[in-house]
Every structure is written in structure tokens, then in C-alpha cells.
Amino acid sequence: MKKTEIISLSVIILGIYIIFKSILDIVDQIIISMRYADGFRNYLPWILISLGIILLLVAIGYLLIIKSDSIAKFITKDSGDEHKVNYKVSKSEVLHLSIIILCLYFLVMLFPALFQAIYSFFSNFIYSYQDFRQLYAEQLMSILMYIAILLILLKSEQFSKWLEHIVFRDSNKDS
DSSP states (O other): OBHHHHHHHHHHHHHHHHHHHHHHHHHHHHHHHHHHOSSHHHHHHHHHHHHHHHHHHHHHHHHHHHTHHHHHHHHHTOOSOOOBOOOOSOHHHHHHHHHHHHHHHHHHHHHHHHHHHHHHHHHHHHSOOTTHHHHHHHHHHHHHHHHHHHHHHHTHHHHHHHHHHHHSSSSOOOO
């Protein structure tokens, strides 16, 4: 692999991380906005601002993934005389491993929130809270987010092939 290919893969991994983190942040922003807003009129501006910022971050992550080769060439100022690094792992294997590592990172990071959500979900049936719908939405979002990341981890090979098709469709698949 050339130095630009290694930097390109690093930029792709950074883009994936930004997109995953933005999706996790949107859930937190929705929950916080629902909790502290007095009504829909007060809730709407906060959620629109949050959505705008998070959509901007997702767009930045997407651009990092799609334009990773251009960014790598700009960073290394590709002069054409760079040497190959003796690294025998292909791009697709590095991408697949990075998806697994990122999913495991997010699963470990969200593990305490999952148990708290499950505990709160069952305690809502025992004790009747007035804001049950709001608490139910929070717990359901946390559980669904954890399940989504777990599914990406379990289907990481298909996810990496799909991502590889998007990212490496123009470049050759040599490693």
C-alpha cells in the first residue's frame, strides 16, 4: 500500500466515526430537547438547530468518505515518487476491521445507557409516572440505537462491502 492509500483509509475511518457519532448525538439532542421544552413551540427551534448541526456533521463525514482519495493526495502532496509500504492487508480488510472496532467501541460506550434504559423501561410498568410517554421514548431510542449498532457489527462484512462499493468504485482494488 502507498502512503496515500493508508491516509485515505484513515480519512474513511474518520468519516465513518463522524457519521456514527452524529447519529448517536441526534438521539441525545432529541431526548434533551423533549425533556426541557415546555411545548412544541419551544421544542421546535431547538430540534431544528440540532438537526441542522448534526446534518452538517453527517455531510462532512460523507464527504470525508467519498473524497478520501483527494484528501489523501492533498495531505501528502502526491508527487508520484512515494514508496510502497510493505503492508500485506488489503483495503477491504482494513475497512472491515475498522467497522468492527468502531462498532465495538460504541457498544461498550453505550452499555451503561442500555442497562439504565432497560431498568427504567421495566420500572415504568411498576411505578406509574406522569411523563411515561417521554420516558418510554427515551428508553426505546436507547435500546433501538444499541440494536442498530449491534446489527451493523453482526453484518459488518456486508456493510463493509457496501461501503467499499461506494468508496472504491472509481479506484482500482489493488492493495
